[in-house]
């Protein structure tokens with residue numbers, strides 16, 4: 614399989630690039646700011662999601678069978694929403710399959726548990742942009758796989774997957790480099806970035822389409838997540854201060870649990886829960 618990872622220099626993108634190469638894929642990847650210092654058999658191409666013509670040219674140039682879009686521009690609508698549609702249009706023009714990565718941020722938390730059939734009801738700009746991207750991608754390419762996921766977690770500072778932003782925050786709070794609190798009523802289903810990459814590549818290989826929920830098996834609060842990371846990485850957990858988001862804010866979804874019943878029926882890749890992959894060995 615020849616795969617193009619859009620956003621190959623990001624946290625998920627880097628893991629995807631490595632996992633695809635390890636599976637014997639021919640791997641192309643895009644960067645936006647600067648070409649990553651990445652060893653391995655990967656061909657890097659510059660790409661700007663805001664530019665539909667450039668996206669079309671990049672996808673066509675690679676001759677890829679599958680595009681995995683792991684890029685986003687946070688609350689920047691032109692990148693996160695419109696850019697995702699540009700990627701879908703480019704994949705369609707090149708007759709490539711598309712796996713688009715979305716987020717649990719498309720949900721408000723009012724219902725707590727969300728299955729694949731649930732419609733977005735975002736309450737943040739980022740969530741709205743991710744929801745718009747889902748709608749646009751599915752309109753342009755109904756056969757695409759749209760994959761909602763949750764907090765991405767790696768292996769810690771010395772592990773092969775490195776650390777994501779959520780682990781980095783825990784390290785900074787525990788060392789005193791940053792001040793802040795971890796909410797005990799803000800609940801998500803963190804997923805290991807390598808498990809997610811495996812699931813995305815399985816969807817790519819099978820050219821599967823539709824809505825998928827690929828989150829970890831355990832729903833944990835930000836505070837419990839911080840304590841688990843602290844235990845794994847030998848940090849001083851007593852420096853992690855808990856609080857309640859419903860009291861101290863900022864406004865946003867409290868409890869969002871992605872339920873992946875339909876996804877589990879088709880995926881072989883196991884998505885471990887945070888209590889399992891963060892357990893101290």
Ligand SMILES: NC(=O)c1ccc[n+]([C@@H]2O[C@H](COP(=O)([O-])OP(=O)(O)OC[C@H]3O[C@@H](n4cnc5c(N)ncnc54)[C@H](OP(=O)(O)O)[C@@H]3O)[C@@H](O)[C@H]2O)c1
Nearest residue numbers: 620622623624625644645646661662684685716763764765
């Ligand atoms: N991180 C999480 O906890 C989490 C949770 C739920 C869902 N997700 C979703 O998972 C996916 C991967 O997230 P991540 O945390 O791995 O992302 P990330 O580390 O922030 O990486 C974002 C990527 O997007 C690229 N990018 C940004 N602006 C661009 C532009 N204008 N044109 C082209 N590329 C651009 C960046 O390229 P450069 O680095 O070259 O600038 C980078 O490779 C995203 O769809 C995100 O919404 C993430």
